[in-house]
Amino acid sequence: MTLTKTFNHVDYLWDDAHATSLGDDQVALFLYRSNILGADLRITNYGGGNTSCKTIEKDPLTGEEVEVMWVKGSGGDIGTLKRSGIAGLYTGRLRALKSVYGGLEDEDRMVGLFQHCIYDLDSKAPSIDTPLHGLLPFKHIDHLHPDALIAVAAAKDSEQVTKDIWGDTMGWVPWQRPGFDLGLQLERCLAENPGIRGIVLGSHGLFTWGDTSYESYINSLEVIEMASEYIEKRVAEQGDKVFGGEKVKSLSPEARKNQAAKLMPLLRGLTSSHARQVGTFQDTDKVLQFINSYDLQRLAPMGTSCPDHFLRTKIQPLVLELDPQEDLSDREVILAKLEGAFAKYREGYHQYYEKHKRANSPAERDPNPVIILYPGVGLFSFAKNKQTSRVASEFYINAINVMRGAEAITEYTSLPRQEAFDIEYWLLEEAKLQRQPKEQPLSRKVALVTGAGGGIGKAIADKLVAEGAVVVLSDINKASLEEAHATYGRDQSTYAVCDVTDMASIEGALDAAALAFGGVDIVVHSAGLAISKPLEDHTEKDWDILQNVLVKGQFQLAQASVETMRKQGTGGDFISIASKNGLVSGPNNVAYGTAKAAQQHMARLLAAELGKDHIRVNTVNPDGVIIGSKIWEGAWAEGRAKAYGITVDELPAHYAKRNLLNEIIRPEDIADGVFACVGVLTKTTGNIINVDGGMATAFVR
Structure with a gap:
């Protein structure tokens, strides 16, 4: 029945x-x-x-x-x-x-x-x-x-x-x-x-x-x-006296997200003092009811009760003493305020460890907070990857629900600190941690890839995700972004429509990265287009769009992303996807080749300037990526075929025959070049990696 x-x-x-x-x-x-x-x-x-x-x-x-x-x-x-x-x-x-x-x-x-x-x-x-x-x-x-x-x-x-x-x-x-x-x-x-x-x-x-x-x-x-x-x-x-009633007024949803996006990179940098972290932001009604309440200062230090909660959230959160409408534009002023709060939290955690440790306790772990509460704005959580930080935030929301219920029944009680410590530093829990698989090369890293709706950009995003990074996909085509985003798991990517010729649009994509993951570590400028015409056929419009997307876009993207990286204080990588055409003089290519050469030299200039911030800037030069590349779907392929006196269908074989290895170059090969820059050659900057099967005319030296 x-x-x-x-x-x-x-x-x-x-x-x-x-x-x-x-x-x-x-x-x-x-x-x-x-x-x-x-x-x-x-x-x-x-x-x-x-x-x-x-x-x-x-x-x-x-x-x-x-x-x-x-x-x-x-x-x-x-x-x-x-x-x-x-x-x-x-x-x-x-x-x-x-x-x-x-x-x-x-x-x-x-x-x-x-x-x-x-x-x-x-x-x-x-x-x-x-x-x-x-x-x-x-x-x-x-x-x-x-x-x-x-x-x-x-x-x-x-x-x-x-x-x-x-x-x-x-x-x-x-x-x-x-x-x-x-x-x-x-x-x-x-x-x-x-x-x-x-x-x-x-x-x-x-x-x-x-x-x-x-x-x-x-x-x-x-x-x-x-x-x-x-x-x-x-x-x-x-009634309205849950958690003692409202002490702090919430900002509007849009204002909360603006404040969170500005603050997240600073918080991420501070929580990453021992190891890089990935963040999550939550501003649900239940979160705001708790963090805006009179009882926050009494209940938050008590910590969570259920062992499953505090094992993922740490014994207690860090509560920020910032006004919801605090001006966060002055990085140095806000950082000074935050550093004091973090130093106090770390010292408190150290004292908790020293007071309760046993003779056989494992070594003290990362003393940074996992959960950070900003009254009027929301809850931030930081952990080794997106899934872990998201789950930590969910567990703390469960803890909020528990405190809300217990306070309504009689009064909330938490575990004695010694009991909590004995679980957090239980040798069996330590053994479980030690059994976890080794982290992937790009674990804990956040990447932003422009032109990621398809072609080379999507292949780069695929590679970075496969190696452990989380990725913000950006492109001017929303439909392509949605389709690309759907190929990843829940905690692997987000997306933002972005026009790299518009600084406000770029800043919006970086805000999306901050809200979704806490900031950005790897930025790949893969957005592009190609125009192949003889000099006499080139128009001013052709020239301007190539300069705007390839050169101005790279400049603006670097300018905005470096600001985020400096907030984090943990270095970063900027990768320019240029072209062999920036090094080799070929026919019917004056505007495109000039723009690509500008990209390459800009990367060298940025590398020289940003080394002090431990931000590495490198260039990957593709050539002849015909199969799977969006650029080759339009007039560019016809223009190049005309320049070489062959048909479009003959282009893949033509490009393969002209390189030293006689290899067809695919988007995945360019993605491998990017990974080499950000995941293998970690002490290289100002470099150019040619992914072209070997073109002697394009040798850098």
């Missing part, structure tokens, strides 16, 4: 037809449940929570039927969980570990013993939460971090609040760091309260269950809905 469920505070996403198509495959149903639970950020955020199911399998050694638990593996995300991301363990062996457990000091050793319980040899490494699922008897279990439940868990008198909402149908256990002991506490809570539908974990989250995947799913939604309704009723009673 199909049941229709309506919820106001969570999304009901169960599709009966899809679930039926999975048949009686309990693991597939558990994965499906996991994915739809993880699709709702009010239920759990990226990487948060875990889910499981238990099935009867045949032991490959004895042939006997045994119970096997399938559970999300270490470091996974339930929203994207696949079979390769789960661990399969003998439930009996896992429960037998109770006989060798030596207490809280034995927690880390127990994680190693999970490997002796493995049933499925292709298992992902079991997570620290494995015994929490294994010591409970239910076939399907959800461990989630819903905002509403963490608000209950983090509220003063949380145990009584739990009873107020669910009566005797829910259990409650006090805060305990995840591990084997917490699993024993859950087992004890169930034994003392038979028939309960779930357990609230103090300052942590929720456990719910069911005999089937669907029953577990519905049970989770119903429990979360009840908590949400309870909280919303109390928030409504507060």
Whole structure:
């Protein structure tokens, strides 16, 4: 029978037809449940929570039927969980570990013993939460971090609040760091309260269950809905006094984004004092309600409650003491204000580390803030890549929701600092960090590529993304940009319509880079066009458009992007896509060749001037890029074919035959040249790389 469920505070996403198509495959149903639970950020955020199911399998050694638990593996995300991301363990062996457990000091050793319980040899490494699922008897279990439940868990008198909402149908256990002991506490809570539908974990989250995947799913939604309704009723009673009421007025949406775009490069530079960071900006209504409130100064220093939150956001944010309408145009004045705030934050983090470190604690990590709050403007987050900074901002928004709910119920409480430190610097967490794959060559870098709607520009963007950068695509053609942007993942690119002959348009593209990623590190001037005519046929219009797009465009792009790079103070790369024609004298080419020569010499002049800022300027000279190049789609190809006395169709072979390597040059080859400049030859500036198959007449020396 199909049941229709309506919820106001969570999304009901169960599709009966899809679930039926999975048949009686309990693991597939558990994965499906996991994915739809993880699709709702009010239920759990990226990487948060875990889910499981238990099935009867045949032991490959004895042939006997045994119970096997399938559970999300270490470091996974339930929203994207696949079979390769789960661990399969003998439930009996896992429960037998109770006989060798030596207490809280034995927690880390127990994680190693999970490997002796493995049933499925292709298992992902079991997570620290494995015994929490294994010591409970239910076939399907959800461990989630819903905002509403963490608000209950983090509220003063949380145990009584739990009873107020669910009566005797829910259990409650006090805060305990995840591990084997917490699993024993859950087992004890169930034994003392038979028939309960779930357990609230103090300052942590929720456990719910069911005999089937669907029953577990519905049970989770119903429990979360009840908590949400309870909280919303109390928030409504507060009226405009949520978080103590409004202390600071928000700027208009457009003004907020203007302030954020100006400030982001400065913040990015300061947060990158240990390692380069990528940023995210958020100014949702819930963010503004919190950061504009009277209670901000009381609540922000308390830090977050749920371990999954502060592991990604750091223990507390940095609150900027800047007026929302502060004039941010004077870089030195604003930087001086910010440097003081950052120095104070770093010293506070250092003291937190020194006060709470253990004899075996890992070394102190980057002391810079992850979350930065600017009352009246918004929330900034910085991390090693776009996905991580976006997720950090989402987790802090979850923390805001938790504080909002807990304050409405009774009063928000956070974890004691020692407990928080012991999780942040847990050796098992450190081991997880050490297992992460090596970063790509352009990881942490932001690139802006002009002319990226297709051809050489798009190929360059593809290469930079493939090597780990995030990219701002710019072009005068919006449709081409949208099509190009759609080829990348969520956290890999953004786009901005940009006319390089218009300084305001260039500044708009750089603002887009700042808002999306925090600034820019690599700028590639690939926008261009080509006109091939004899001298007598060239018009003033031909001359002007080539000079404007190729030369003036490069000048203005350099001028604006260098301003952003200087705000960051972390150096950068500027790449000019010129041409062999800037070095070689050929027929019917006076305007184009002159413009390309100007691009090349401008790059050398910029390299000489910007070296002190550690901004490197190099040139890539293509030649004969016919296949896949937008320039060759129009009259340029006809003009060059006419100049050489051949047909357009003969051009690729003609250009290949005339270079020393007899190679056809493609957009991807130019992209490799750009990558060499920004990802390999990191101590080169003022250089020219010819990507032309070898043209002796174009040799620079």
